[in-house]
Amino acid sequence: MSSRRSRQSSAGVSRISDDQIIDLVSKLRQLLPEIRDRRSDKVSASKVLQETCNYIRSLHREVDDLSERLSQLLATIDADSAEAAIIRSLIM
Amino acid sequence: MASTIMNPVTNTDSDRRRMRRKKKSMIKENQINPSHAVWKSETRQQIYSSKLVQALSQLSLDSPPPSSSAPRGGRAVREAADKALAVAAKGRTRWSRAILTSRLKLKFRKRKRQRGPAAAVAAVTGSIRSKKPRFSVLKLKARSLPTVQRKVKVLGRLVPGCRKEPLPIILEEATDYIAALEMQVRAMSALAELLSGSGSASSSSAPPPPSQ
Numbered sequence: 001m002s003s004r005r006s007r008q009s010s011a012g013v014s015r016i017s018d019d020q021i022i023d024l025v026s027k028l029r030q031l032l033p034e035i036r037d038r039r040s041d042k043v044s045a046s047k048v049l050q051e052t053c054n055y056i057r058s059l060h061r062e063v064d065d066l067s068e069r070l071s072q073l074l075a076t077i078d079a080d081s082a083e084a085a086i087i088r089s090l091i092m
Numbered sequence: 093m094a095s096t097i098m099n100p101v102t103n104t105d106s107d108r109r110r111m112r113r114k115k116k117s118m119i120k121e122n123q124i125n126p127s128h129a130v131w132k133s134e135t136r137q138q139i140y141s142s143k144l145v146q147a148l149s150q151l152s153l154d155s156p157p158p159s160s161s162a163p164r165g166g167r168a169v170r171e172a173a174d175k176a177l178a179v180a181a182k183g184r185t186r187w188s189r190a191i192l193t194s195r196l197k198l199k200f201r202k203r204k205r206q207r208g209p210a211a212a213v214a215a216v217t218g219s220i221r222s223k224k225p226r227f228s229v230l231k232l233k234a235r236s237l238p239t240v241q242r243k244v245k246v247l248g249r250l251v252p253g254c255r256k257e258p259l260p261i262i263l264e265e266a267t268d269y270i271a272a273l274e275m276q277v278r279a280m281s282a283l284a285e286l287l288s289g290s291g292s293a294s295s296s297s298a299p300p301p302p303s304q
Contacts, residue, residue: 024263031270049243052266056250059273066280067173068166073287074148 131271190253
């Protein structure tokens with residue numbers, strides 16, 4: 001307790017404990033497919049952050065590709081409105 | 093007479109029990125399931141798929157009138173998908189609120205016709221703005237390293253609405269955002285498969301009669 005208090009006083013106003021950060025980082029680590037397969041003990045925080053950034057960027061790219069594909073499909077399907085109504089009733 | 097007096101009492105009791113059961117089930121779902129498991133549930137994906145289809149059908153209807161943003165382009169589909177994702181998040185996270193408010197600003201400036209979604213979003217954001225920011229300045233041994241700081245800033249820019257937030261908030265938002273993005277990819281790929289499959293079928297066979 002005293003060590004935490006001294007660390008707090010030296011670092012300024014910090015209301016967050018290190019355990020909370022470690023907990024959040026471990027939760028994030030569980031989601032990343034890259035790090036899940038390797039051994040989780042030797043992964044540093046910066047590696048987790050880097051993998052997170054890469055993963056979010058790749059997900060964004062995937063969503064962009066899918067939305068491009070969907071827009072092309074919608075353009076071809078809009079010509080036939082009966083098909084679109086059937087599709088909508090199937091999905092919903 | 094006695095029966096009429098008894099009936100309202102039993103009705104309120106059963107109502108209270110039903111409400112308690114609903115509240116308990118809701119609280120259980122929020123506490124026991126972590127956020128990324130909630131995003132993996134089938135119901136969430138179905139809700140998102142239906143909202144996405146509604147948004148996409150609106151998009152195709154709005155395309156004839158000329159607007160500054162490219163209608164029917166991949167960009168418009170991406171924005172509709174992000175908006176549907178933010179609505180599916182029920183506005184509890186910062187990134188969903190940021191997506192909804194940014195879309196709203198564009199809508200107010202360019203089109204003033206639609207006021208339904210604006211009222212709904214205003215109600216949602218007004219009820220949630222009471223959440224105060226709990227975290228202030230923080231420091232960890234590794235946190236003060238410039239490389240870690242840079243990566244945290246990059247991550248903050250990637251997740252919408254988290255540019256100026258401290259580290260724990262960015263981490264929390266990132267976990268929810270990644271789970272939501274994964275669900276978005278699953279739902280959109282399923283929808284694309286469905287559309288491409290039916291498109292190829294319609295081109296090969298004759299169209300069926302509309303009345304049944």
